Amino acid sequence: MMKKNRSAGLIRGKEVPTSAGAAVVHQVGDRNGTAEGSTYIDISIYVEAVSGEYSRGLEALRNIGPCVTVFGSARTKPGEPAYSDAMAVGRELAELGFAVATGGGGGIMEAANRGAALGGGGSIGMPIALPFEKSGNDFIDVSVMFDHFPARKTCLLQACDAVVVFPGGFGTLDELFEVLTLVQTGKMEPVPIILVGSYYWAGLLDWLLTAAVGARCIGAGDLDLMVAVDTPEAALQAVLSKVAVHPAK
Numbered sequence: 001m002m003k004k005n006r007s008a009g010l011i012r013g014k015e016v017p018t019s020a021g022a023a024v025v026h027q028v029g030d031r032n033g034t035a036e037g038s039t040y041i042d043i044s045i046y047v048e049a050v051s052g053e054y055s056r057g058l059e060a061l062r063n064i065g066p067c068v069t070v071f072g073s074a075r076t077k078p079g080e081p082a083y084s085d086a087m088a089v090g091r092e093l094a095e096l097g098f099a100v101a102t103g104g105g106g107g108i109m110e111a112a113n114r115g116a117a118l119g120g121g122g123s124i125g126m127p128i129a130l131p132f133e134k135s136g137n138d139f140i141d142v143s144v145m146f147d148h149f150p151a152r153k154t155c156l157l158q159a160c161d162a163v164v165v166f167p168g169g170f171g172t173l174d175e176l177f178e179v180l181t182l183v184q185t186g187k188m189e190p191v192p193i194i195l196v197g198s199y200y201w202a203g204l205l206d207w208l209l210t211a212a213v214g215a216r217c218i219g220a221g222d223l224d225l226m227v228a229v230d231t232p233e234a235a236l237q238a239v240l241s242k243v244a245v246h247p248a249k
Contacts, residue, residue, distance in 0.1 A: 072108025094121025
């Protein structure tokens with residue numbers, strides 16, 4: 001990620017001369033308009049890197065059939081109930097002919113990919129390089145490595161006909177609210193959004209109903225964009241009730 005090195009607050013800077021018709025680039029300056037040397041914000045390298053990730057990710061997904069994206073914590077361990085449930089969901093989806101896409105890491109992601117591999121279906125992983133977390137797992141057929149969360153998240157959502165969300169932390173919540181926002185605002189075709197483990201999600205859903213709906217920040221109907229279930233079988237039925245798939249031959 002590009003490191004920012006600039007003053008806080010509104011920055012006014014000098015304009016850098018450009019060729020005719022080109023966009024004006026502003027030098028970084030202080031609040032009084034004094035330029036800090038001759039440096040200016042150049043994001044071309046960052047844009048090029050992210051653009052490359054979008055291209056690689058979307059190209060890898062171009063020929064896949066029906067696909068379910070599974071989100072959840074990388075910290076969930078084998079043998080924990082959520083790991084076993086995610087593995088069962090991945091396997092059952094694969095046996096029905098769905099590809100299964102995840103962030104390609106450990107925990108829930110590994111479990112869903114592992115289940116998909118056991119079910120004989122396409123197992124897609126899109127791991128991201130992080131200093132404190134395993135990148136990739138051993139159960140992926142198609143893998144694309146990312147350095148930037150926005151590109152990775154977009155590709156995972158571009159792939160999906162449904163989203164299944166297991167308990168997770170900030171990253172999982174970010175992914176959940178991203179897909180909710182895109183569907184709510186019409187920027188993405190509606191897809192089933194299934195939360196597995198009502199014991200985990202009940203508090204969030206109650207808060208959304210009482211606080212967010214109560215403050216009119218969202219509408220009561222927006223909560224219908226997602227459904228909470230407690231078993232792999234219920235998650236599978238929630239997918240199948242909205243998404244038709246031809247069984248794999």
